[in-house]
Amino acid sequence: MKNTYVKFLISFLALASTPFILSLFHLNLLSEILILAIFALSLNVLVGFTGLVSLGHAAFFGVGAYTAALVAQHFSANLLATLGIAAFVSLLFAAIIGAFCMKVNGFYFLMLTLAFSQMIYSFIHQSTNLTGGSNGLSGIPKPEIGAFSFANPVLVFYLVLVIFMISYAVLRITVKSPYGQVLIGIRENETRVKSMGYNTSLYKYSAFIIAGVFGGVAGTLYTYFNGFIAPSDVYWTMSGTVLIMVLVGGSGTMLGPVLGSALIVILETIVSSYTSLWMLILGAVLIAFVVFFPKGMVGIGQSLYRRFTNKPSVVNEKKSRAA
Amino acid sequence: MDILGAQLVNGLSYGLLLFMITCGLSLIFGILGVLNLAHGSLYMFGAYIAYSLTATYTQSFWLALVVAPIIVALIALAVERILLRPTYHLGHLSQVLLTFGLAYVFHDLASSVWGSNVLSVAVPSSLAGTATIFGQAFPVYRLAVIFIGLIIAVLLWAIQEKTKWGAIIRAGLSDKEMIGGLGINIKLVFTVVFVIGGILAGLGGVVAAPVLGIYPSMEFETLILALVVLVIGGLGTIGGTLAASLLVGLVETFSRFLLPELSMFLVFGLMAVILVFKPNGLLGKQVAHS
Incomplete structure (x- = not known):
């Protein structure tokens, strides 16, 4: 357990020191990775741990982002106000959408989440009057606390980093708790968990809400980061991209979505400087991972680790899951 | 009244277009268990190939109507043999993700071959003008689309209900392992069904091209509506799919005309309501692996 705190602290310090090392361009890239990592982590609660594949998670990202933008433009740019209201509105949406989505399973769940996100x-x-229609909202004031404003990218980065570390910790604690173990049980065999006396629909419903809230938080950070939000960030390709991040990184692990988000964002930056065929590359990456590395980047890491140490696999799995 | 009549024809023809596309999707989902998210891409290829055929190689729309679905069927064959057949052991969900990746790949392939401009296919001259029914003029091509759609519906119904192949497909919908046990080559059935789906999607693409135009991301728009139809209609019955596609076509067209702000919202709202209250669709049967 102590080991985990040390790792957590080291990675926090390492990330916190990056503004002194990286150029502004790379720092912004890192902010984007961390924001999308929160988004991917939130989806991972559903896809990786509960076994519910959602193709409409961008809905919560969009709700959070637009709520934060509207609150900042019309009422107050206070950090706590925008983040709090955005998280609360995401929670409301997740509660309503979840109530419907819990009635169906499997592919129907996938399609219903897709339908709601498209709605x-x-x-x-x-x-157009409220959200600016296809033009989106621009000129969103930067968040502030009292007189202190997160006016430059480095400050926004630190804000993103702090919220990322908090979200990671909260989600990790949730997943490791008895509650999270029930979710994993539902993923593995829902009927069995149900017959053990757990109200599985309540567990799934609450997992849906947790995922929605953190999705909304990620969207809020995205608004802070960009100062701009467009409907394309709510479109189902966004849901697809975040699902790809989770699967490529390794679903059902804590590190996977973060790695996946890093890989996809970095790849997109590199690829788009050479060619406009980004979707082709993304699709090919997804196909390659699904066919050859179904456990994602975390799975690749595990098998490499195993090859070098020759330890039995069970121990490794525990170790890397704890990371 | 004139406008309502015209919208009715538009809605019906749009619905029957959706029917052509969704039938394949529904068959593939029912038999293979794979929700083919690349199905819209097959439709898109149908439209783009029709454009190439009519604009460059031959001026004949009718030739395109025959050739394009065949080319799309070959693409579907390749997809099934190369990508899906070796991966059945991965499980259905992984395969859905494979087709999702494939849709991304196809999207960029199409835009690199045909560019990202809006293209159009001319309505064939024999179907150009308008026809007057009950004292009101309707575009002949829209009526032809309705006609083609109905023929396909009848044909599919006859195949599924009256032939031995249809019996195999119906049996496959309710219990795949059992018909494998009865000595039927289930892998061949998978391939055939996937190719039939490809033909229907390609045909839909060709027929839609003169009406809806050809543009990037057309496949995702149609795929999403086809998924809506699939959910509303349920699996396993041609009638259910037909009813659902007409319903969605009409709701989409009329709401776009009467309440343009709410059109997509209404369509998806309809789907959500039906999914919650009738998870197997309006007329769908309970399917084994749903």
């Missing part, structure tokens, strides 16, 4: 997308896209 939210079309609402955002159409209501």
Whole structure:
């Protein structure tokens, strides 16, 4: 257990020192990775731990982002106000959408989440007066606490980093708790968990809400980071991208979504300087991972680690899951 | 009244287009258990190939109507043999993700071959003008789309209900392992069904090209509506898919006309309501692996 705290502290310090090393361009890239990592981690609660594959997670990202933007523009740019209200509105949406989505399973769950996210997308896209329609919202004031404003990218980075570390910790504690173990049980065999006396629909519902809230938080950070939000960030390709991040990184692990987000963001930056065929590359990466490395980057890491140390696999799995 | 009549024809023709596409999707999902998210891409290829055929190689729309679905069927064959067949052991969910990746790949392939401009295919001259029914003029091509759609519906119904192949498909929908045990080559059935789906999607693409135009991301728009139809109609019945596609076509067209802000919202709202209250669709049967 102590080991985990040490690792957590080291990675926090390492990330916190990056503004002194990296150029502004790379720092912004890192901010984006961390924001999307929160988003991917939130989806991972559903996909990786509970076994519910959602293709509509961008809905919560969009709800969080737009709520934060609207609150900042019309009421107050206070950090606590925008983040708090955005998280609360995401929670409301997740509670409503989740109530419907819990009624179905498997592919139908996938399609229903897709349907709801498209409903939210079309609402955002159409209501020009409120959300700016296809132009999106721009000129969103930067968040502030009292007189202190997160006016430059380095400050925004630290804000993102702190919220990322908190989200990671909260989600990790949740997943490791007895509650999280029940979720994993549902993923493995829902009927069995149900017959053991657990109210599985309540567990799934709450997992959906947790995922929605953290998705909303990620969206809020995205608004802080960009100062701009467009309907394309709510479109189902966004849900697809974040799902790809989770799967490529390694679903059902804590480190996987973070690695996946880093890989996809870095790859996109590199690829788009050479060619416009980014979706082709992304699709090919997804296909390659699904066919050859179904356990994602974390799985590749584990098998390499195993090869070099020749230890039995069970121990490794425990270790890397704890990381 | 005139406008409502015209919208009715538009809605019906749009619905029957959706029917052509969704039928393949529904068959593939029912038999293979794979929700083919690259199905919209097959439709898109149908439209783009029709454009190439009519714009460059031959001026004949009718030739395109025959050749494009065949080319799309070959693409579908390649997809099934190369990508899906070796991966059945990975499970259905992984395969859905494979087709999702494939949709991304196809999207960029199409835009690199055909560019990202909006293209159009001319309506064939024999179907160009308008026809007057009940004293009102309708575009002949829209009526032809309705006609083609209905023929396909009848044909599919006849194949599925009246032939031995249809019996195998119906049996496959309810119990795959059992028909494998009865000595039927289930892998061949998978391939055939996937190719039929490809033909239907390609055909849909060709027929849609003169009406809806050809543009990047057309496949995702249609795929999403096809998924809506699939959910509303349920699996396993041609009638259910037909009813659902007409319903979605009409709701989409009329709401776009009457309440343009809410059109997509209404369509997805309809799907959500039906999913919650009738998870097997309006007329769908309970399918083994749903």
